[in-house]
Amino acid sequence: MDISILGGMEVSERGDLANWIIPGKLVKGMGGAMDLVSGCRRVVVTMEHTAKGKGKIFKDCKLPLTGREVVDVLITDMAVFEFHPETRQMTLTEIADNTTLEEVKAHTEAEYIVSPNLKTF
Numbered sequence: 001m002d003i004s005i006l007g008g009m010e011v012s013e014r015g016d017l018a019n020w021i022i023p024g025k026l027v028k029g030m031g032g033a034m035d036l037v038s039g040c041r042r043v044v045v046t047m048e049h050t051a052k053g054k055g056k057i058f059k060d061c062k063l064p065l066t067g068r069e070v071v072d073v074l075i076t077d078m079a080v081f082e083f084h085p086e087t088r089q090m091t092l093t094e095i096a097d098n099t100t101l102e103e104v105k106a107h108t109e110a111e112y113i114v115s116p117n118l119k120t121f
Helices: 033-038 101-106
Strands: 003-007 010-012 042-046 073-075 079-083 090-095 113-120
Touching: 003 033, 090 101
Parallel strands: 003 042, 042 073, 090 113
Antiparallel strands: 073 079, 079 090
16 A cells, blocks of 8 residues: 555654544544554645644654554644654645744644745645
8 A cells, every 4th residue: 555644633743643542532442543554655644733722743642652653744724744754854844824834833842844845725
């Protein structure tokens, strides 16, 4: 499989993904997400940038991990981040046209660099 596109609950600055448990809810198991992120060449995660006004992109995920260093591209309603394959450096490559760099920074705990070719969407 070349690519998996799935939703996320949290992503870390190294591209760790947490998406299989809902806080405070009883779940039967982790489902197939672990297979999806480990069995493909590229993982694209989509999610809202915040939940109840708080960011969901952390230095380290707080929820149990689905995969460690698996995210290649993170797409949120505010921004797009890419992760360098060798260094796992997180780079801001696109920003929503109704969002500022300051807003992204305020809602992103993870460290990242801003691409010199930053685009808007």
